[in-house]
Amino acid sequence: MFVTSDPIVLENLTKTYGKDGFKAVDSLNLVVKRNQFVGFLGPNGAGKTTTIKMLTNLLFATSGKAYLNGHDVITDPKNALADIGAVVETPEFYPFLSPNETLEYLGALRGMSPGDIKRRSKEVLELVKMTEWADTRIGKFSKGMKQRVAIAQALLHEPTVILLDEPTSGLDPRGMVEVREVLMHLKQSNYTIFMSSHLLNEVQEICSDVAMIDHGRLLTYDSVTSLLGKIEVKRLEVRTVNSVWGEAMDAARQLPGVELLTVSSESQFLIDFRGGDEAQADLLLKLQGLGLKVVGFKESGLALENLYMSMIKSSR
Amino acid sequence: MPNDNHQHIPSDLKQIGLVMRYDIYKHLRSKRLLSIIVIEIAVLALILLLPPLLGHAYPKDAAAFVGNFAGFVGILVVIGATLFAGDAIVSEYQNRTGYLLFPNPVKRWALFVGKLFATMIIMTLVMTVYYAVAIGAGIGVTGNVSILAFYSFLLALLYSLACVGIGYLLSSIMKGATGALVFTFAVLFMLLPIVDGVTSVAGVKVDASLTFAGGVVNNILVSPYPHDYSQSFPITPTQNMTIWNYFPDVGISIVVMLVYAGISLAIALVVFQRREMLG
Numbered sequence: 001m002f003v004t005s006d007p008i009v010l011e012n013l014t015k016t017y018g019k020d021g022f023k024a025v026d027s028l029n030l031v032v033k034r035n036q037f038v039g040f041l042g043p044n045g046a047g048k049t050t051t052i053k054m055l056t057n058l059l060f061a062t063s064g065k066a067y068l069n070g071h072d073v074i075t076d077p078k079n080a081l082a083d084i085g086a087v088v089e090t091p092e093f094y095p096f097l098s099p100n101e102t103l104e105y106l107g108a109l110r111g112m113s114p115g116d117i118k119r120r121s122k123e124v125l126e127l128v129k130m131t132e133w134a135d136t137r138i139g140k141f142s143k144g145m146k147q148r149v150a151i152a153q154a155l156l157h158e159p160t161v162i163l164l165d166e167p168t169s170g171l172d173p174r175g176m177v178e179v180r181e182v183l184m185h186l187k188q189s190n191y192t193i194f195m196s197s198h199l200l201n202e203v204q205e206i207c208s209d210v211a212m213i214d215h216g217r218l219l220t221y222d223s224v225t226s227l228l229g230k231i232e233v234k235r236l237e238v239r240t241v242n243s244v245w246g247e248a249m250d251a252a253r254q255l256p257g258v259e260l261l262t263v264s265s266e267s268q269f270l271i272d273f274r275g276g277d278e279a280q281a282d283l284l285l286k287l288q289g290l291g292l293k294v295v296g297f298k299e300s301g302l303a304l305e306n307l308y309m310s311m312i313k314s315s316r
Numbered sequence: 317m318p319n320d321n322h323q324h325i326p327s328d329l330k331q332i333g334l335v336m337r338y339d340i341y342k343h344l345r346s347k348r349l350l351s352i353i354v355i356e357i358a359v360l361a362l363i364l365l366l367p368p369l370l371g372h373a374y375p376k377d378a379a380a381f382v383g384n385f386a387g388f389v390g391i392l393v394v395i396g397a398t399l400f401a402g403d404a405i406v407s408e409y410q411n412r413t414g415y416l417l418f419p420n421p422v423k424r425w426a427l428f429v430g431k432l433f434a435t436m437i438i439m440t441l442v443m444t445v446y447y448a449v450a451i452g453a454g455i456g457v458t459g460n461v462s463i464l465a466f467y468s469f470l471l472a473l474l475y476s477l478a479c480v481g482i483g484y485l486l487s488s489i490m491k492g493a494t495g496a497l498v499f500t501f502a503v504l505f506m507l508l509p510i511v512d513g514v515t516s517v518a519g520v521k522v523d524a525s526l527t528f529a530g531g532v533v534n535n536i537l538v539s540p541y542p543h544d545y546s547q548s549f550p551i552t553p554t555q556n557m558t559i560w561n562y563f564p565d566v567g568i569s570i571v572v573m574l575v576y577a578g579i580s581l582a583i584a585l586v587v588f589q590r591r592e593m594l595g
Contacts, residue, residue, distance in 0.1 A: 020573075053593060055417035055590075056418070057419060058418050058592065058593035059592045059594075060592060077423070077424055080421075082325045082421040084419065088415050090412075090415075091416040092415070093413065093416060094338075094342060097341075102416075105334070106416075108326075109326070109421070110330055110418050110421060111324030111326045111419060112324065153416070203417070208483040294368055
């Protein structure tokens with residue numbers, strides 16, 4: 001059940017393309033509660049961007065409903081979008097305007113007073129580290145700079161809900177770190193954020209909740225903590241100083257919790273392990289007991305990534 | 317900390333004004349406005365300087381003097397409609413600026429009307445400069461000003477609106493901005509005038525053609541207003557060739573231009589409101 005005060009509500013939202021009726025989004029149901037930071041995960045073509053586009057009046061739903069702060073996006077987009085900040089894809093800007101002029105335009109459209117626009121423009125451009133370029137025409141900006149201005153405009157009017165479509169996409173490593181810092185800042189400021197992303201580490205680090213979709217359908221929606229708790233099998237990477245030989249490996253395969261052991265190089269192997277932290281600590285001791293001089297013993301890949309991969313696999 | 321912004325959203329009317337203001341700003345900063353002003357100045361200079369340079373006298377009648385200038389108004393309108401309306405809608409999609417603009421609490425029709433007003437203000441500016449110079453020069457040479465010059469100016473604005481309507485229609489339908497610009501220019505500068513020419517040779521008067529109706533802009537300055545006539549020339553001892561010269565009726569032309577503007581803008585608006593941001 002959802003209540004009208006819920007910031008984002010999707011009810012059987014569906015988007016169909018073409019004569020063959022390809023469903024990019026298929027009866028999607030989702031409720032985002034206030035102050036949640038939801039990561040929206042899925043492979044390419046899963047329907048993430050289509051969903052965000054329908055929420056932002058860029059695409060029109062074939063059927064179903066989408067509500068933002070209790071207002072129907074399809075029938076009342078003006079009120080639905082009043083309290084929303086959005087960055088969809090990498091938007092282009094009017095090249096003849098500077099960031100300050102762009103923010104002035106968008107702020108005025110959103111009903112901000114000139115004084116507020118000036119104050120907030122300074123703050124948001126500072127936040128995205130674009131103060132130096134505030135009065136330069138955007139036509140000359142790189143993609144990374146445009147993405148930062150895009151984030152600035154989304155925050156300008158201090159909306160209660162922020163919709164982000166792969167906000168770090170196309171940025172260089174430094175740009176990604178900077179945008180992630182901005183997102184962490186937003187997380188602490190009580191915004192409700194719905195962010196699609198390919199980057200699982202980003203989602204695991206920043207988001208409070210995760211919604212996974214594939215083929216336009218919701219696979220799972222839960223808190224990050226709860227999802228991580230559901231992960232039963234983790235992959236461990238073990239590195240030794242001595243070569244790994246057949247006898248020790250055969251013995252290691254018989255150890256409790258070891259589901260699969262794969263030798264990846266002369267001094268390294270991978271274990272798919274079922275068990276908690278205590279059992280994992282025991283495993284290390286037992287491996288050393290087999291004569292392996294272990295110098296590296298860590299989880300390989302992200303826990304969320306493992307879950308994601310298993311869920312995507314089983315949905316296909 | 318976030319705010320609740322619902323209480324602050326401006327009215328549709330205020331947002332139309334804002335969209336218009338920034339679209340005018342776009343035109344003022346673009347090279348397109350500069351280009352059309354340069355063309356305008358060059359044409360005005362040629363029309364003013366050529367007669368004395370070639371040893372011809374200026375017309376002594378104020379309306380006929382402005383009539384010399386009005387001959388170019390049709391072309392100026394087509395250039396203006398192409399530059400300022402041809403990609404007004406499609407550019408938001410092709411240049412991806414729609415991703416920035418559409419997720420705002422603004423109704424699509426308000427964006428459309430704001431853009432249209434901006435285009436018409438720029439077109440009016442271009443026409444006003446042109447007619448101001450022509451009428452001003454007419455006063456200087458003939459010492460008179462004819463009311464017909466003002467009628468011609470008003471008809472030029474109506475013709476501009478109709479041509480802008482065609483530009484908006486094509487801009488809302490086409491996928492690419494360049495295609496929309498080229499197609500707008502081709503329709504207004506070649507396609508419709510060719511239809512006018514062919515039908516004229518065939519002895520058919522096509523009142524419904526926009527470019528034919530647009531001829532009223534300079535014909536209004538001819539006193540008395542010209543009437544249709546035909547001329548026959550012998551091409552063989554037994555055969556004559558007849559050429560028809562048709563002139564648009566003022567009343568019908570006004571209706572035709574209004575209908576073109578109304579229908580094309582209405583269709584353009586409907587298409588724009590339904591058009592999705594794909595890709």
